Amino acid sequence: MTDNQPAPDGVLRLINGYWATGVLGAAATHSLFTHLENGAETADELATRADIAERGAQTLLDGLVSLGLVALHAGRYRNTPEASAYLVEGKPASLSSFAKLKLKHMGALVALPDVVRAGGPVTDPTTEVADNPHWEEVVPAIAAQSVPAATIAAEVLGLADAGEVSILDVGGGSGIYSAIWLEANPAARSTQLDWEPINAIARRLLAERGVADRFTCIDGDFHTTDFGTAKYDIALYSHIAHQEGPEGNVEVFTRLRNALKPGGAVVICDYVVDDDRSGPAFPLIFASEMLLKSKQGGTWRQSDYRDWLVKAGFEDVSFHSAPPATLVVAR
Numbered sequence: 508m509t510d511n512q513p514a515p516d517g518v519l520r521l522i523n524g525y526w527a528t529g530v531l532g533a534a535a536t537h538s539l540f541t542h543l544e545n546g547a548e549t550a551d552e553l554a555t556r557a558d559i560a561e562r563g564a565q566t567l568l569d570g571l572v573s574l575g576l577v578a579l580h581a582g583r584y585r586n587t588p589e590a591s592a593y594l595v596e597g598k599p600a601s602l603s604s605f606a607k608l609k610l611k612h613m614g615a616l617v618a619l620p621d622v623v624r625a626g627g628p629v630t631d632p633t634t635e636v637a638d639n640p641h642w643e644e645v646v647p648a649i650a651a652q653s654v655p656a657a658t659i660a661a662e663v664l665g666l667a668d669a670g671e672v673s674i675l676d677v678g679g680g681s682g683i684y685s686a687i688w689l690e691a692n693p694a695a696r697s698t699q700l701d702w703e704p705i706n707a708i709a710r711r712l713l714a715e716r717g718v719a720d721r722f723t724c725i726d727g728d729f730h731t732t733d734f735g736t737a738k739y740d741i742a743l744y745s746h747i748a749h750q751e752g753p754e755g756n757v758e759v760f761t762r763l764r765n766a767l768k769p770g771g772a773v774v775i776c777d778y779v780v781d782d783d784r785s786g787p788a789f790p791l792i793f794a795s796e797m798l799l800k801s802k803q804g805g806t807w808r809q810s811d812y813r814d815w816l817v818k819a820g821f822e823d824v825s826f827h828s829a830p831p832a833t834l835v836v837a838r
């Protein structure tokens with residue numbers, strides 16, 4: 508190695524990136540972050556509370572220190588602020604279920620070299636198959652990711668003071684947007700279009716939040732279900748555009764434009780990349796997930812969304828940061 512050659516550590520860490528998914532998924536499976544938050548501070552205490560081997564607890568703690576999710580002070584372990592906010596169970600933005608889910612998905616990546624050669628899925632694409640059990644697992648696990656975005660979107664739209672608005676949430680999943688928006692505005696009503704088993708999950712959430720009386724569901728495929736004409740003030744399309752290709756998105760945006768009342772707004776939430784594809788980091792790498800799982804999906808650029816929305820009849824398009832996602836609002 509010459510003096511000016513970079514050290515191999517970074518590349519080695521990336522080659523072994525699955526260690527991070529594994530350690531994080533195992534720690535979430537055994538509620539380690541929750542036990543740490545509740546006062547367990549040593550491998551011994553964690554092993555007792557989580558009912559795991561002390562050797563296992565110590566190995567996870569070492570891994571979590573390495574990942575920067577747990578801090579060690581004088582022999583005692585504590586969650587970092589990030590772990591405390593996003594990995595403790597029961598907190599609104601907790602990604603703990605998502606960490607468990609991703610551990611199960613890890614094996615699918617062995618197909619990536621073949622997928623890259625083929626330019627798309629080499630087995631049945633999960634995101635495009637109707638009414639797939641995949642969604643029943645994914646939707647509750649990703650709900651927490653939409654909490655910050657839904658809150659930011661409510662502010663951007665001035666929802667709390669908007670009065671009697673009607674909302675259409677296409678592919679609403681867990682119903683988390685409707686829950687947050689109906690709580691923010693007691694005069695608002697929301698309709699979610701999704702597969703029947705997913706709508707059942709959403710109805711349970713809305714009932715738990717005490718807003719089910721203003722929530723309706725339409726069961727079906729959004730590609731073929733009529734959205735209606737001039738019915739809604741707000742239409743939402745969150746984390747769907749990445750599973751569709753350009754033509755599919757223009758087609759849906761056009762039908763959403765028709766479904767909106769004059770002056771109504773469409774809100775798209777997704778992982779949006781810069782026009783020169785130089786960033787941001789999360790949306791750039793998320794494209795590999797869509798190559799693996801969808802026939803035409805990807806992470807689209809701001810300019811793509813602008814072009815498609817203008818084609819669909821929208822005039823005023825703006826972008827709002829909701830990291831790692833972006834909100835696209837058009838009227």
Ligand SMILES: C[S@@+](CC[C@H](N)C(=O)[O-])C[C@H]1O[C@@H](n2cnc3c(N)ncnc32)[C@H](O)[C@@H]1O
Nearest residue numbers: 642653678679680701702705727728729745746
């Ligand atoms: C990635 S999840 C997003 C959920 C929610 N919008 C959010 O942001 O939290 C995608 C959702 O779209 C739904 N979906 C996907 N394809 C669909 C289709 N063709 N028709 C109806 N719903 C669909 C799935 O069932 C799932 O609930």
